[in-house]
Amino acid sequence: MKKNKKVLLIFSMIVSTFLLWTAFLFPLPYYIESPGGASDVRTVLTVNNKEDDKAGSYNFVYIQVRPATAVQLLLAAFDSRSDIISKEELAGGADTEEFYRISQFYMETSQNMAKYQGLTLAKKETSLEFFGVYVLNITEDSTFKHILNIADTVVSVNGKTFQSSPELIEYVSSLQLGSDVKVGYLSAGQTKTADGKIIKLANGKNGIGIGLVDHTEVKSSEQIDFQTGNIGGPSAGLMFTLAIYTQLADPDLRDGRMIAGTGTIERDGSVGDIGGADKKVLSAAKAGASIFFVPNNPVDKEILKQKPDAKTNYEEAVEAVKKNKLDIEVVPVTHVQEAIDYLKKTKDQ
Numbered sequence: 001m002k003k004n005k006k007v008l009l010i011f012s013m014i015v016s017t018f019l020l021w022t023a024f025l026f027p028l029p030y031y032i033e034s035p036g037g038a039s040d041v042r043t044v045l046t047v048n049n050k051e052d053d054k055a056g057s058y059n060f061v062y063i064q065v066r067p068a069t070a071v072q073l074l075l076a077a078f079d080s081r082s083d084i085i086s087k088e089e090l091a092g093g094a095d096t097e098e099f100y101r102i103s104q105f106y107m108e109t110s111q112n113m114a115k116y117q118g119l120t121l122a123k124k125e126t127s128l129e130f131f132g133v134y135v136l137n138i139t140e141d142s143t144f145k146h147i148l149n150i151a152d153t154v155v156s157v158n159g160k161t162f163q164s165s166p167e168l169i170e171y172v173s174s175l176q177l178g179s180d181v182k183v184g185y186l187s188a189g190q191t192k193t194a195d196g197k198i199i200k201l202a203n204g205k206n207g208i209g210i211g212l213v214d215h216t217e218v219k220s221s222e223q224i225d226f227q228t229g230n231i232g233g234p235s236a237g238l239m240f241t242l243a244i245y246t247q248l249a250d251p252d253l254r255d256g257r258m259i260a261g262t263g264t265i266e267r268d269g270s271v272g273d274i275g276g277a278d279k280k281v282l283s284a285a286k287a288g289a290s291i292f293f294v295p296n297n298p299v300d301k302e303i304l305k306q307k308p309d310a311k312t313n314y315e316e317a318v319e320a321v322k323k324n325k326l327d328i329e330v331v332p333v334t335h336v337q338e339a340i341d342y343l344k345k346t347k348d349q
Contacts, residue, residue: 030067030086031065031067031086032065032083033063033064033065033083033276033279034063034064034083034279035063035064035279035280035282035283035286036061036062036063036064036279036283037061037062037064037283037286037287038059038060038061038062038260038283038284038286038287038289039059039060039061039062040057040058040059041057041058041059041060041236041239041240041243042057042058042243044226044227044228044229044231045224045225045226045227045240045243045244046224046225046227047222047223047224047225047243047244047247047248048222048223048224048247049223050247052243052246052247052251054246054251054252054254055254055255055256056254056255056256056257056258056259057254057258057259058239058242058243058246058254058259058260058261059239059258059259059260059261059284059287059289060235060236060239060240060260060261060262061260061261061262061280061281061283061284061287062231062233062235062280062283063275063276063279063280063283083276083279100230100232101150101151102136102137102150102211102232103232103233104232105134105136105151105213106136106213106232106233106234107228107231107232107233107234107236109134109213109214109215109216109234110233110234110235110236110237110240110264110265111226111228111240112128112214112216112217112218113214113216113237113241113264113265113266113267114236114237114240114241114244114265115218115220115224115240115244116128116216116218116267117241117244117245117265117267117269117336118224118240118241118242118243118244118245118248119218119220119222119224119244119248120269121241121245121249121269121336121337121340122244122245122248122249123249124220124221124222124248125220125221126218126219126220126222127218127219127220128216128217128218128219128267129216129217129218129219130162130163130164130214130215130216131153131155131215131216131217132153132154132155132156132162132185132186132215133153133154133165133168133212133213133214133215134151134152134153134212134213134214134215135148135149135150135151135152135153135154135185135210135211135212136150136210136211136212136213137150137210137211138150138209138210138211139199139201139202139209139210141199141209142196142199142208142209142210143196143197143199143208143209144183144194144196144208144209144210145209147194147196148183148185148187148194148210149187152185152186152187153185153186153187153215154168154183154184154185154210154212155184155185155186155191156183156184157171157172157181157182157183157184157208158181158182159182159184164214164267165212165213165214166266168212169207169212172198172206172207172208173205173206173207174206175198175206176198176206177198177199177200177206178197178198178199179197179198180195180196180197181195181196181197181198181208182194182195182196183195183196183208196208203300203302203303204302204305205302213234214267222248224244226240234264234272234274235262235263235264235274235275235280236262237263237264237265237271237272238261238262238263238264238265238271238293238333238336238339239259239260239261239262239293240265241265241269241336242259242261242336242339242340242343245336245340250340250344252347253340253343253344253347254343255343255346255347255348257290257291257343258287258288258289258290258291259289259290259291259293259343260283260284260287260289260291260292260293261284261291261292261293261294261331261339262274262277262280262292262293262294262295262313263293263294263295263313263333264295265336269335269336269337270334270335270336271293271295271297271333271334271335271336271339272295272297273295273297273312273313274295274313277294277295277313277314277316277317277320278316278317278319278320279320280292280294280317281294281317281320281321281326281328281330282320282324282326284328285321285324285326285327285328289328290328290329291328291329291331291343292317292328292329292330292331293331293333293339293342294313294314294317294330294331294332294333295312295313295314295332295333295334296312296313296314296332296333296334297312297313297334298312299311299312314330314332317330318330
């Protein structure tokens, strides 16, 4: 009898140890998003090989994303500054390698748009060549699933070419649901075509079921170099643009201030929405920034139908500032010129 108890005790200890190991160390198919940090743009950008030695700084902010264990999920559930997201929400079904490539495509486009806008605003000669759109992902119900691949470049739809991804999206969404569509694309250096159908997308619009981002190249006599390494994503576009413009046209624009911000940058200078505005403003405040630029675009009507309480990026940031009693000025922008005008207006104050 004593022997049985001893065996049972040992078995219980092994099971308990295994459960504890699993709870603390074994990652689940979930991730935890929390405030990350802020980095000076000068650490990744140089303009005409000249050092930007003026006081103050422009900073891009980022979110910390880490795989979650059972214990970490439990702790995150009680942390108002953290969000739990599934692997599907984070990567859209892409594996780790694909997700990294997608992030790099976003960063490449962000840099090119920032170069083009910074040069244009500084009245420097420049051109932006549009090659098509990178394929970032394909939905499960897309008729192009297993035909198009990540990193392919779509160059035409029904024989029509475009000058930006919004133009392509607008055209495709105007086509009738279920109608035939022919896509021209480049894959591994070869020109190909594929036939498919227009489907209904998750956002309620018509489309072909692919995620995409512009494939572009900027030409200019000004030398603008990025060294972003493994940093990915599009949300630093606004701050990259401000840094380039400042060095080329208005070196004293920062006026000694530590400025942070987030937002994509588009070909026309408009500032696009990003994810995690509430966490990014916390990152900015923690780093010591006094100003935080954030997009303030209206919430899409289709999103409001699904989520009536959806907020703009600006509203999310302001709510986080009030909730956490942060000492930082949140400035809403929809175009990069608004950020420049604000910095000019508030100099020497």
